[in-house]
Amino acid sequence: MMETSVIIPTYQRTSDLQRCLEGLSKQYHVPDEVIIVVRDTDKETINFLKEYKTSLLIKETLVTSPGQVAALNTGLGASSGEFICILDDDTFPHPQWLKRIIAVFRSSEQVGGVGGRDWVIHESKTENGRREIVGKIQWFGRVIGNHHLGHGDPRDVDVLKGANMSFRRKAIEGLSFDERLLGKGAQVHNDMAFSLSVKRRGWRLVYDPDIAVDHFPAQRFDLDKRDMFNKEAYYNGVYNETLIMFDFMQKPFQRVICVMWWILIGTKHRPGLLQFFRLLVMKPNNQLVKRFTINLRTRFKANYLRKKLIRSLTQ
Template sequence: MQNTVLIPTYRRPLDLCRCLSALQEQTKPAAQVIVVVRDTDAETWQFLDQYKAHNLPLHTVKVTQPGVVAALNAGLAVVEGDIVSITDDDAAPRPDWLERITAHFICDSRIGGVGGRDWIHHGSKLEDDSRLVVGQLQWFGRVIGNHHLGVGEPREVDILKGVNMSFRTQAYGKLRFDERMRGTGAQVHFEMAFTLTLKRAGWQIIYDPQVAVDHYPAQRFDEDQRNNFNEIAFINLVHNETLVLLEHLPFIRRTAFLLWAILVGTRDSLGLIQWLRLLPSQGQLAGKKLLASWRGRWQAYQQFKVT
């Protein structure tokens, strides 16, 4: 099986250089490496003009629309391999990454997607906690991620993480990432609709912690600044998650999800109980997060009703 690697990038040439160097060290070479670059990203274009690709089959795609969804969809349009493996420019796949991915797809024709662990580096500190429950959508709509902490044997999951996910091209066909996802850069939760659609179509989605990349979270150039609260980014995150779940959950589970989301929620998408839990430590900030969460839920519900 031939492997295509797809990398969306924006204004992080040093990170991109590390990523491309890691791809040159793969034990199973990629047949195609697609780098999608914004038309206004002069830094990256200058880097690519000077970059020595050596034996790396590098292919660049120009995109004019902001956001990771537009970048990935532009890349998917030119994929030639049997498998497309997606990673971020601030990640470095480990040498056996493509080899392990391919082995999963070869061993079982029912597998439509494969993902793995992203080992997160914070400077010199490596996140090395462990979790057994990874990539699960609970019956009432709570999403459990933990892709960066997964341990154990390969197993079937519901959702993969954008920094380390691969798909059989035969499985996704003409499916594309949802362009309704909000945000001008990261567009959090963009991968959920894609993987849940494949799952509902009968394809198996596998998570294997040994399919690993090293992840060096880099600066974002949009409203979503990772650990800093931004009202617009918070609303966008909750909107994206809610819209996807409303469309993929059947009626009874959808109703349970809405009740749970408003009354309980999570640390990232607050409901009343989470607000009360965070109030002593975060004060007014907890209230801002609750209002932003409810606004995101409401906007997603309004969009769901008209689509």
């Protein structure tokens, strides 16, 4: 078995992909194989890979279905490494990235997943900051990310970020990325769903800020345009999060508390009643109203559909 596989799903972002591959070729510990998952209709990337010269062992793998979930599952199926690393194509791994990943895995056989900091760069400006809490789900259902701002020593987390996450093959044997998630592109929160699946098996997930990549958020070719509000993309994100959290919270009282928090409080981006009125006083706008109404309706709809699916599978 190979030691390391790196999976890069990509779609029509050849300049970003080239930068990512250049970062991999400069690693202190070069990966044994790099699996690039390409949509079969993406002629631009297919032609780029035919011409691209590199010392890396590249395995081009085609996927026929749209969306990141299908691409990641295809990549998992094509991988051979003991440690399977996943990168976004718009990242640039620092030279010690893979060496550090291997070191953390080797530090304990209980470590099933490893992630690190992605330094987000907009043009020439880097998002700076320092956060102690990274990748945690609080008892009442609030999800804390902060993977791009974490600092300090390695620590156990609940969730790894898809732009920069790795898994031990033994820990993910038989697992796949959740095909129930909505979206035709990014399918947001697929990384959270996968991380929690590994965590439920009893494996540790470790976040180490020194496992670093530069992250240049690139153009998306689906409804989710990052900084532009889209009603359907927003709905998909709320739906996916609700589905995942209700799977994660096994006990009924946990789900009740989570729903109450979503309804009564919420967050800035997914406001409940308290956040809605707070933000309404600060800066009233139509987008806030849309977020509030979609958020509440989708929470209940996602839970209803989830229960319906479970009933159909158990009959």
